[in-house]
Amino acid sequence: MIDGLMQGFAVLLTFQNLSLCLLGAVLGTLVGVLPGLGPATTIALLLPISLKLDPTGAIILLAGIYYGVAYGGTITSVLMRIPGEASSVVTCIDGYAMAKNGRAGAALGIAAIGSFIAGTVGVLGVMLLSPPLAEIVIAFGPWEYAALMLAGLSMIAFFAASGVARAALMALIGLFLGSVGLDPMAGTPRFTFGVPALVDGINIAPLALGLFGLSELLFLALSGDGKPEILRAPSGMLGFMPNRQEWKRSAGPIARGSVLGFLVGLLPGGGAVLASFLSYAVEKRLTKYPHEFGKGAIEGVAGPESANNSGTAGAFIPLLTLGIPSNAVTALLLGALLVHGVQPGPMILERQPELYWGVIASMYLGNFILVVLNLPFVGLFVRALEVPRRFMATSILLICVIGTWSTGLNHFDVLLAAIFGIVGFLLRRAGFDLGPLILAYVLGPTLERSLRQALLISDGDLMDVVNHPIALGFLIVAALVLLSAVTMRKRPAVVQDGGS
Amino acid sequence: MRRRQAILAAGSALLAPSLAHAAWPEREVTILVAYGAGGSTDVCTRAVASEAEKILGVPVQIVNRTGGQGTSAPAQVTTGRPDGYTLATAGMAALAIMPHVMDLSYTLDDFTYLPGYARYLYGIAVPADSPFQNVRQLIDAAKARRITFAAAGAPQNIGMFELNAKLGTRFGFVPFPGGAEAVTAAIGKHVDFVVQNPPEMLPALQSGRLRLLASASDVRWKEYPDTPTLREEGVDLAVDSVLGLVGPKGIPAERAELLSRVFLEAARKPIVAETLNRFGMIPAPVPAPDFERMQRTAFAEFGPHLRAAGLAKR
Amino acid sequence: MRGHVRAVGIAALVFAALAGWEASRLQAWSPFDGPGPGLVPQVLAVLIAVAALGVMAAPGDGALEGGDASPLRSRCFLAYGAAMLGVALALPYAGFIVTGFAATLLVLRVGEGRSWARSAGWAVILVVAVTLLFGTALGVPFPDGPAERMLAPLRLIRIG
Numbered sequence: 001m002i003d004g005l006m007q008g009f010a011v012l013l014t015f016q017n018l019s020l021c022l023l024g025a026v027l028g029t030l031v032g033v034l035p036g037l038g039p040a041t042t043i044a045l046l047l048p049i050s051l052k053l054d055p056t057g058a059i060i061l062l063a064g065i066y067y068g069v070a071y072g073g074t075i076t077s078v079l080m081r082i083p084g085e086a087s088s089v090v091t092c093i094d095g096y097a098m099a100k101n102g103r104a105g106a107a108l109g110i111a112a113i114g115s116f117i118a119g120t121v122g123v124l125g126v127m128l129l130s131p132p133l134a135e136i137v138i139a140f141g142p143w144e145y146a147a148l149m150l151a152g153l154s155m156i157a158f159f160a161a162s163g164v165a166r167a168a169l170m171a172l173i174g175l176f177l178g179s180v181g182l183d184p185m186a187g188t189p190r191f192t193f194g195v196p197a198l199v200d201g202i203n204i205a206p207l208a209l210g211l212f213g214l215s216e217l218l219f220l221a222l223s224g225d226g227k228p229e230i231l232r233a234p235s236g237m238l239g240f241m242p243n244r245q246e247w248k249r250s251a252g253p254i255a256r257g258s259v260l261g262f263l264v265g266l267l268p269g270g271g272a273v274l275a276s277f278l279s280y281a282v283e284k285r286l287t288k289y290p291h292e293f294g295k296g297a298i299e300g301v302a303g304p305e306s307a308n309n310s311g312t313a314g315a316f317i318p319l320l321t322l323g324i325p326s327n328a329v330t331a332l333l334l335g336a337l338l339v340h341g342v343q344p345g346p347m348i349l350e351r352q353p354e355l356y357w358g359v360i361a362s363m364y365l366g367n368f369i370l371v372v373l374n375l376p377f378v379g380l381f382v383r384a385l386e387v388p389r390r391f392m393a394t395s396i397l398l399i400c401v402i403g404t405w406s407t408g409l410n411h412f413d414v415l416l417a418a419i420f421g422i423v424g425f426l427l428r429r430a431g432f433d434l435g436p437l438i439l440a441y442v443l444g445p446t447l448e449r450s451l452r453q454a455l456l457i458s459d460g461d462l463m464d465v466v467n468h469p470i471a472l473g474f475l476i477v478a479a480l481v482l483l484s485a486v487t488m489r490k491r492p493a494v495v496q497d498g499g500s
Numbered sequence: 501m502r503r504r505q506a507i508l509a510a511g512s513a514l515l516a517p518s519l520a521h522a523a524w525p526e527r528e529v530t531i532l533v534a535y536g537a538g539g540s541t542d543v544c545t546r547a548v549a550s551e552a553e554k555i556l557g558v559p560v561q562i563v564n565r566t567g568g569q570g571t572s573a574p575a576q577v578t579t580g581r582p583d584g585y586t587l588a589t590a591g592m593a594a595l596a597i598m599p600h601v602m603d604l605s606y607t608l609d610d611f612t613y614l615p616g617y618a619r620y621l622y623g624i625a626v627p628a629d630s631p632f633q634n635v636r637q638l639i640d641a642a643k644a645r646r647i648t649f650a651a652a653g654a655p656q657n658i659g660m661f662e663l664n665a666k667l668g669t670r671f672g673f674v675p676f677p678g679g680a681e682a683v684t685a686a687i688g689k690h691v692d693f694v695v696q697n698p699p700e701m702l703p704a705l706q707s708g709r710l711r712l713l714a715s716a717s718d719v720r721w722k723e724y725p726d727t728p729t730l731r732e733e734g735v736d737l738a739v740d741s742v743l744g745l746v747g748p749k750g751i752p753a754e755r756a757e758l759l760s761r762v763f764l765e766a767a768r769k770p771i772v773a774e775t776l777n778r779f780g781m782i783p784a785p786v787p788a789p790d791f792e793r794m795q796r797t798a799f800a801e802f803g804p805h806l807r808a809a810g811l812a813k814r
Numbered sequence: 815m816r817g818h819v820r821a822v823g824i825a826a827l828v829f830a831a832l833a834g835w836e837a838s839r840l841q842a843w844s845p846f847d848g849p850g851p852g853l854v855p856q857v858l859a860v861l862i863a864v865a866a867l868g869v870m871a872a873p874g875d876g877a878l879e880g881g882d883a884s885p886l887r888s889r890c891f892l893a894y895g896a897a898m899l900g901v902a903l904a905l906p907y908a909g910f911i912v913t914g915f916a917a918t919l920l921v922l923r924v925g926e927g928r929s930w931a932r933s934a935g936w937a938v939i940l941v942v943a944v945t946l947l948f949g950t951a952l953g954v955p956f957p958d959g960p961a962e963r964m965l966a967p968l969r970l971i972r973i974g
Contacts, residue, residue, distance in 0.1 A: 047537045141690035165868030169826060172862045183851035185675050186811055187601045190851055199568045214898060221894035222880045323703035324680040335538030338699055338778050345703020390926040394918045398944050401901055402910060406954040409974045411906040418902035429879050430818035448854050455848040456674050457648050563974055810844055
């Protein structure tokens with residue numbers, strides 16, 4: 001294995017491959033920063049160019065974009081409450097709150113470091129644990145997915161700070177929005193009202209950008225007419241980095257987020273969104289400072305940011321070892337591999353070891369480049385907060401519009417984003433939390449589809465679930481989560497301890 | 501007199517070029533691809549397009565118009581001007597299947613049909629330790645009890661429904677959102693077998709986790725020349741799906757003919773065959789009238805099966 | 815706060831009613847394979863109604879997010895809101911460049927109260943920058959519009 005890795009670095013350390021790795025990382029960060037423009041769109045745009053490169057180089061470039069995006073999405077989430085990616089939605093909650101408290105630099109800094117550690121853990125996992133983990137992927141059938149989704153949905157209980165009924169209402173609406181489109185089994189159009197753009201369902205880009213980004217724009221418009229500053233700029237040099245207490249509090253979340261994100265990102269259909277929400281919920285449960293969550297708890301940034309980075313690495317396992325893409329981006333990478341005549345799968349280690357190890361080596365290097373790129377620029381990014389509102393907000397508006405447009409080249413998406421912007425504004429104004437909506441919207445379709453698939457296979461037998469121990473395990477987790485959420489509400493408030 | 505003749509001569513010399521046919525096309529041709537970049541449809545169309553570019557002498561650019569399970573690109577092309585500059589990919593999904601499933605803005609009569617260029621291959625595979633050694637055993641078992649199969653949708657499921665109707669088998673279709681998910685389900689033994697395209701199945705087949713029982717297409721797979729087709733096993737079924745190009749109805753005949761000629765020639769190039777093979781497809785340079793006939797026949801055939809399976813719109 | 819929460823609750827009830835009515839037109843149970851397309855949406859519609867009632871029963875107190883002043887009184891808010899909706903509605907007809915310019919102009923002049931010259935100046939800079947970044951550098955196809963049709967032959971942008 002070590003000489004495999006050595007071989008990989010040897011492949012990587014050519015001028016061409018190094019520059020591709022760098023280019024991918026930088027481009028990925030840029031794409032992550034720009035809302036709406038997702039890795040899938042960018043990889044799609046670059047595909048023709050990548051066709052002219054050799055396979056290893058092409059994959060290094062495209063993979064670099066993929067993990068660069070996970071870094072870039074944090075920046076707009078923290079600074080402007082605009083999720084650059086769906087997986088950065090969770091960071092908008094506490095990251096932005098930290099920025100309002102003047103700790104934007106700390107948030108960005110901890111996110112970058114956490115992402116680096118998690119990314120490295122993820123790559124190690126890919127290197128060492130691919131075969132057994134590939135078995136886990138295969139063992140997941142419809143019952144297991146349904147149970148996993150239920151466990152994920154149960155996490156909403158941890159978002160119910162503002163009240164159970166409110167979180168439930170948001171979640172239910174999210175589930176409903178997820179059911180728009182073609183029925184997963186019969187292909188019948190549901191709630192499409194003859195609008196062709198809705199046939200594939202409500203896209204996540206207009207939903208997330210509208211609910212979070214555009215609604216934030218409206219709040220900005222409201223906040224004190226004419227004041228030049230939007231957010232409190234941090235004071236002095238040290239405001240740019242996390243302080244000792246923040247480091248201490250982040251250690252656990254980063255570790256847990258790395259492992260959790262990796263395992264969840266591994267599963268097709270699991271993905272970075274679930275990983276980041278899961279990590280947020282876990283950290284909220286385990287923290288000594290639960291009342292800070294929602295108001296700027298650093299665990300709420302460290303955990304999810306680590307989780308979505310190691311999740312990115314985890315998604316490579318099914319791709320490289322089984323030839324199975326976990327999400328739209330790895331599906332594109334698969335296409336790119338095929339175009340170059342590479343057949344991913346168990347044979348890849350025998351047939352094209354230099355490609356496999358080259359990609360792994362580039363993942364290490366890519367992570368390193370990204371943290372080196374992002375950390376020094378934290379100060380620069382934070383300066384963006386001092387830009388007067390009229391420049392920032394109008395830029396946000398136009399970028400969100402073209403970003404939403406770029407995902408599907410559809411006018412309806414942009415209209416949806418604007419509508420969701422207004423809806424998001426009204427809901428947030430009344431104190432509703434939008435996190436459960438997004439989580440339910442993402443998990444709902446998979447839940448419904450998996451449950452119906454399971455019933456199809458078992459011929460309508462609901463009790464068939466007892467034959468599936470993994471599924472039962474997740475159901476127990478779901479029950480425990482709900483139980484623990486109930487007991488958490490009864491916990492006496494923890495005394496505030498310095499800090500914040 | 502001489503001067504007048506000279507002027508007339510000069511005049512007709514000026515007019516002459518415009519009397520001859522202006523060279524068409526004069527600017528780039530755009531092909532709307534109904535699926536995302538990097539997918540099999542997209543890459544294969546790009547391969548054909550780049551060969552067509554060389555023959556046509558103008559750029560052929562690709563724009564991805566995803567959505568609607570392959571219908572958004574054909575739908576958009578029907579709204580454009582029938583000048584031959586904007587075309588769209590159209591496969592069985594857009595022409596023969598989705599019109600039965602949902603209301604679309606077009607019908608089969610709204611297109612100028614151009615050639616087909618690629619054909620998808622399909623195969624039937626079982627988990628490695630499955631008791632079925634060949635297709636006959638599978639069919640016999642399915643007559644006795646329900647046998648589940650995973651597939652991403654049509655046309656594979658329609659093929660199995662046809663068998664149910666003809667042979668009295670009880671194949672139970674379990675839909676999955678994509679080929680990769682369907683294949684994974686089979687590897688994990690959550691279903692009894694899978695019917696999908698080669699690239700999705702090859703890694704598992706080559707590592708021995710799945711066993712290819714038969715090719716569901718008209719031809720054997722290149723990678724598995726010893727595995728028979730369904731027809732060779734005595735089963736009267738071939739799952740076929742041809743991808744081609746369409747334009748809005750009313751493209752002038754000479755332009756349509758020129759495009760047909762060019763794309764047929766491009767589809768026959770060896771480099772195109774190579775790219776197609778990597779995605780589990782084979783070249784299918786099908787002339788336009790035959791392509792149209794194929795799609796219309798499929799449309800007529802699939803309707804009853806879809807309705808019988810409860811998958812058609814009410 | 816109470817008023818707003820109640821409004822959201824009522825809106826949710828209306829939504830649930832409409833959703834349930836539309837969902838009832840889908841099959842709840844398919845004879846072939848268990849739950850039909852309609853089952854989940856119908857159940858959800860009912861649950862949404864229940865949750866809406868629950869929300870209205872306990873509206874809670876507290877300040878409204880963003881301050882208690884009505885947003886409709888703020889010129890800035892109205893300008894941004896109009897710009898946002900205007901862009902979304904006008905995009906299919908006028909393309910991105912023209913609508914983006916108009917929206918930015920509107921926001922700066924009406925919302926932020928800057929002079930015509932400064933507003934137009936920033937609007938031009940912003941639109942050019944975004945077009946160059948997304949359209950030229952990243953190659954994102956732009957929506958069809960008058961300005962786009964002028965720029966496309968210059969190979970600066972593609973129309974998608």
